[in-house]
Amino acid sequence: MQRNIIILFFTYFLFSCTHYSSEIEDVLKQAGNNRSELETVLKHYRSRSEDSLKLRAAEFLIVNMPGKYSKYYDASWNDVATVSLRWTSSTNKQMVLDSYGLGKPIIREDIKYITAEYLINNIELAFQVWREQPWGKHIPFDIFCEEILPYRVGAEPLEDWRKKVLASYADPYNDFLKDSTITAVEACSKVNKILPRFRLDGDYPSMNYSMLMASTRGTCNEMAALAIFVMRALGIPVTWDYTPKWSGNYTGHSWNAVCDSTGRHISFMGTETGPGAPPRVTH
Structure with a gap:
């Protein structure tokens, strides 16, 4: 019995x-x-x-996770430096484009390919910065989940971007740890000032952190994406906002917003204008 x-x-x-x-x-x-x-x-x-x-x-x-995926291209070339040199020095841009085809896009669904190690590392680093930063105590769990925790921004190829950001931006990160009074908005403003400036260019496929740092060109979408990668990796709650079309203008625009200690979101343009400044409409 x-x-x-x-x-x-x-x-x-x-x-x-x-x-x-x-x-x-x-x-x-x-x-x-x-x-x-x-x-x-x-x-x-x-x-x-x-x-x-x-x-x-x-x-x-x-x-x-369902519906999220990486989209990349099986290009016949991978020497980015050579391609960039040919592009900038050539007067016939179309010829360069024709000689370097992108190939067919490859789609990898997250639920089919993501690894346990990748998810666990993402969760651990997200919690680490949330709990370490002085403003973290003002960030509720639901905001943390939406604006710090996510492991991707768009359809970019996945990589260990949090580790890369923390290595590249170790100095400002450690400075924040020493300032018990600094707010998320103040930290956002400081980081945005040291992000690389972008050269406005045509539309690109979704790029991960490493690609964005290497290219530093694109539209407001790429600028907003880079800000999200860097800010979230440092524990700053940042999201993406957009309008499909401005009033009286046929073009749309993307920008960012940082969450303050009261839950209010303050707009800014990643790599360009700080929190509270009016977004530009030329991107």
């Missing part, structure tokens, strides 16, 4: 540890062969009670 009770207890324990909400279970089914990677993340944070908030963060990312 005692043996049967023990078996029932462990059966219940195992079931309770692997039972997921209907939303999570639906995504796990969509993941197919990649289900084990997503489950590894969930089990990782379920194993310790002190990680309950990180578990909620993992669930947030997984529930919102």
Whole structure:
């Protein structure tokens, strides 16, 4: 009798540890062969009670994962320096474009390809900066999930951008840690001033942090994307805003907004104008 009770207890324990909400279970089914990677993340944070908030963060990312993907091109060239030199020195731009075809776009759905290691690293670094920065105590969990935690911005190829940003912007990050009174808006303004300035150019495919830093050209979309990568990696809650068309103008525009300690969002233009300044409409 005692043996049967023990078996029932462990059966219940195992079931309770692997039972997921209907939303999570639906995504796990969509993941197919990649289900084990997503489950590894969930089990990782379920194993310790002190990680309950990180578990909620993992669930947030997984529930919102369907429909997100990386889009990149299997180009026949990869020597960017040579291509750039030919482009700038050539008087026949079309000839250069014709000689360097992009190839067919490749789509990789996150739920099919993302790894547990990538998600866990993203969650750990996001929590680290949220908890370390002086303004972090004013950022509620829901804002954190929406404006610091996400592992991607658009359809860019995934990379470990948080580590790269923290390495490149270590000086301002450490300066912020020493200033107990600095706000997220003030930090945003300081970082935006040291972001590289962009050369306005035509539309580009979605670029990750490394691509944006290497090219420093594009439209307001690329400028806003770079600001998001850098700000979020430093623990500054920043989002993307846009209008498809200005009043009296057929062009649209994208810009950023930073969340202050009261939950109010203040607009700014990544790499260009600081929080509170009116956005330009020429991009």
